[in-house]
Amino acid sequence: MIQVNYRDVRPIYEQIIDSVQKLVITDALLPDEKLPSVRELASKLAINPNTISRAYRELEREGYVYSVCGRGTFVADNRTLKTEHVRALLQNFDETAAELMDLSVGKEVLQKRLDRIEKGVWNDTGK
Amino acid sequence: MIQVNNVVKDFDGFRALDGVNMKVEKGSIYGLVGPNGAGKSTLIRHLTGVYRPDQGEILIEGEPIYENREVKARISYIPDDLFYFLQADTMVMMKYYRGIYPNFDEKMFFRMQEFFPSIDVKRNIRRLSKGMQKQVAFWLAICCRPELIILDEPVDGLDPVMRRQIWSILMSEVAEHKMTVLVSSHNLRELEDVCDHVGIMNKGSIMIERSLMELQGNISKVQIACQTGMPKMPKEFEVLHMSNSGRVYTMIVKGNPKEVARAVSAEEDNLAIVDILPLTLEEIFIYEMGGADYEVKDILF
Numbered sequence: 001m002i003q004v005n006y007r008d009v010r011p012i013y014e015q016i017i018d019s020v021q022k023l024v025i026t027d028a029l030l031p032d033e034k035l036p037s038v039r040e041l042a043s044k045l046a047i048n049p050n051t052i053s054r055a056y057r058e059l060e061r062e063g064y065v066y067s068v069c070g071r072g073t074f075v076a077d078n079r080t081l082k083t084e085h086v087r088a089l090l091q092n093f094d095e096t097a098a099e100l101m102d103l104s105v106g107k108e109v110l111q112k113r114l115d116r117i118e119k120g121v122w123n124d125t126g127k
Numbered sequence: 128m129i130q131v132n133n134v135v136k137d138f139d140g141f142r143a144l145d146g147v148n149m150k151v152e153k154g155s156i157y158g159l160v161g162p163n164g165a166g167k168s169t170l171i172r173h174l175t176g177v178y179r180p181d182q183g184e185i186l187i188e189g190e191p192i193y194e195n196r197e198v199k200a201r202i203s204y205i206p207d208d209l210f211y212f213l214q215a216d217t218m219v220m221m222k223y224y225r226g227i228y229p230n231f232d233e234k235m236f237f238r239m240q241e242f243f244p245s246i247d248v249k250r251n252i253r254r255l256s257k258g259m260q261k262q263v264a265f266w267l268a269i270c271c272r273p274e275l276i277i278l279d280e281p282v283d284g285l286d287p288v289m290r291r292q293i294w295s296i297l298m299s300e301v302a303e304h305k306m307t308v309l310v311s312s313h314n315l316r317e318l319e320d321v322c323d324h325v326g327i328m329n330k331g332s333i334m335i336e337r338s339l340m341e342l343q344g345n346i347s348k349v350q351i352a353c354q355t356g357m358p359k360m361p362k363e364f365e366v367l368h369m370s371n372s373g374r375v376y377t378m379i380v381k382g383n384p385k386e387v388a389r390a391v392s393a394e395e396d397n398l399a400i401v402d403i404l405p406l407t408l409e410e411i412f413i414y415e416m417g418g419a420d421y422e423v424k425d426i427l428f
Contacts, residue, residue: 042301043295043299046295046321049301049302050155051323
């Protein structure tokens, strides 16, 4: 579930946020499912409970979760989040594609890649 | 929880503490770091009421700690050199602690036995290994149900599984009872995972006291590949340190990593940003100490 990599350079706080966001967007956590409590997570990962509360608060602010007083933190409805996520990814795609075209990589090359991705093959050798 | 105001302590003319100011909030985990001989253990002995300050005051929950039994009953302390009675086994020590600490939780003691499977409670503690003696110290300290636990080099000598186990128990106590933890350690990697506040000590005083979040959010390491000589940084960011190998420049810059990234890429076109990273606690420590004339000397003569 929520994973922390102690060797990752990103602060733990960000890792928790990223990890929950990913779980919510990919439907690994369904709406209204309960997240582990701060205490559970703190003792399981052996990290500071204040860090976890802060990550949960930030997730709540971004709309990924909601909290019920005295009962815990739950996953929010993820439909709007998904469209938001898709929008962000498309934005990234546009930027990367524009950069590639600046480096004179032609449209055909990109098209070929898209075809390959559609078939589910994505490495450079293109087998 | 802890408030230290301008504490000074001399030992035979040697000034061990030179105006220490420090503040630890309830429920926080405070990491005390500093080079050898900075005065960490001396400060800790003041916080536990073992030493009396020459000047200044030390308040725990608003009360002076020296010779104050009511406040000391709510504090656990694991010193760097442990002491056990000559013939005592773990059970005897448990009874001793139970007699002294009013909040000692005997049920918890037996419940926690499963966390320390390798310890034979009937064996003389002095015949246990160093790591096992540490485990016993921790076991007894946490069962006193302290509101504040002070740990001087708590996990050195412990194996990786036990380190994790100990931190996990501590974190769960912090989350549940808002216990406050003050820990001194040289293992900065480990402190980074657990602490929310850090105090860096040098030459008898606290140089920097900050929340870890603030500390990490305000310094970043930038790696830039630059085609044309020295890279320029936007003026609003102060460059603390710069080094290069070939065309790749590494700079330590004051400022939030994300803002620095934005500013650098806006500045010039022929820069390729290789990496922008928040600084690790270890790097912050080394750079700050470097500014205070304490650094790793180059080993090439």
